[in-house]
Amino acid sequence: MESPPSSLESSTQYSDSSFISSQTIRIFKIIVIGEKNVGKTCLTFRFCGGSFPERTEATIGVDFRERSVEIEGERIKLQLWDTAGQERFRRSMIPHYYRNVHAVVFVYDVTRRDSFLGLPLWLEECQHHIATQDIPRILVGNKCDLQDNIKVTTQEAQQFADTHGMPLFETSAKALMNSGDHIEAIFLTLAHKLYSHRSMTVPTLSHQQAHTTIFVKDESLSNEGNCYC
Numbered sequence: 001m002e003s004p005p006s007s008l009e010s011s012t013q014y015s016d017s018s019f020i021s022s023q024t025i026r027i028f029k030i031i032v033i034g035e036k037n038v039g040k041t042c043l044t045f046r047f048c049g050g051s052f053p054e055r056t057e058a059t060i061g062v063d064f065r066e067r068s069v070e071i072e073g074e075r076i077k078l079q080l081w082d083t084a085g086q087e088r089f090r091r092s093m094i095p096h097y098y099r100n101v102h103a104v105v106f107v108y109d110v111t112r113r114d115s116f117l118g119l120p121l122w123l124e125e126c127q128h129h130i131a132t133q134d135i136p137r138i139l140v141g142n143k144c145d146l147q148d149n150i151k152v153t154t155q156e157a158q159q160f161a162d163t164h165g166m167p168l169f170e171t172s173a174k175a176l177m178n179s180g181d182h183i184e185a186i187f188l189t190l191a192h193k194l195y196s197h198r199s200m201t202v203p204t205l206s207h208q209q210a211h212t213t214i215f216v217k218d219e220s221l222s223n224e225g226n227c228y229c
């Protein structure tokens with residue numbers, strides 16, 4: 001599979017184009033994984049696009065989103081891999097998801113117990129495909145705006161997170177949580193972890209905004225004719 005495009009949806013841009021042409025920038029690959037419909041696309045869109053998408057469709061293969069942030073005076077690029085939750089849309093992509101990954105975001109839906117109870121399988125998959133187990137990982141419970149329908153308590157989620165050595169964030173891609181932008185804070189926390197953890201330095205290619213989807217070839221998708229991976 002080709003490398004993902006270097007420049008995608010982002011709410012942050014450089015203002016000085018001379019800076020872009022003369023600098024390199026560290027790029028961090030972050031995969032966002034979890035059951036279908038937990039809100040992976042909405043969370044990544046919200047962080048990179050700034051808003052809650054009106055409408056989403058099941059992710060097929062992977063969508064790339066990217067955002068530059070400044071940490072302690074250094075501009076770094078977070079490349080978010082918004083992965084497919086549905087088995088048939090992700091099966092053949094799994095090795096690509098995990099290759100050279102720098103951080104993992106596990107997402108569950110606080111209104112769906114199955115998405116929480118399935119987390120051990122996602123961790124197992126991750127463990128199976130990543131050689132180094134010390135990369136930053138975080139757990140995100142999404143859809144906290146649906147307060148009357150919460151099926152996973154903070155306590156049990158925290159216990160699970162503690163057991164697996166991950167910080168837990170409960171949030172909503174839809175609503176503003178607390179006073180500030182909670183989603184922003186979650187990804188920036190991860191960015192700080194990455195900044196002081198490990199890195200990959202590659203030249204920056206472009207500052208144009210774009211958005212690209214890679215479709216996955218899967219025999220079970222009888223009507224999906226195009227494959228670009």
Ligand SMILES: Nc1nc2c(ncn2[C@@H]2O[C@H](COP(=O)(O)OP(=O)(O)OP(=O)(O)O)[C@@H](O)[C@H]2O)c(=O)[nH]1
Binds near residue numbers: 058086
């Ligand atoms: N109320 C509420 N709905 C949400 C939230 N996040 C996502 N949704 C809704 O949940 C549904 C699924 O969201 P997606 O972001 O497409 O889910 P996904 O995890 O990317 O799903 P797959 O791509 O199939 O794996 C959509 O109808 C969203 O509008 C949230 O924070 N609150």
Ligand SMILES: [Mg+2]
Binds near residue numbers: 040042058082084
């Ligand atoms: Mg999706």
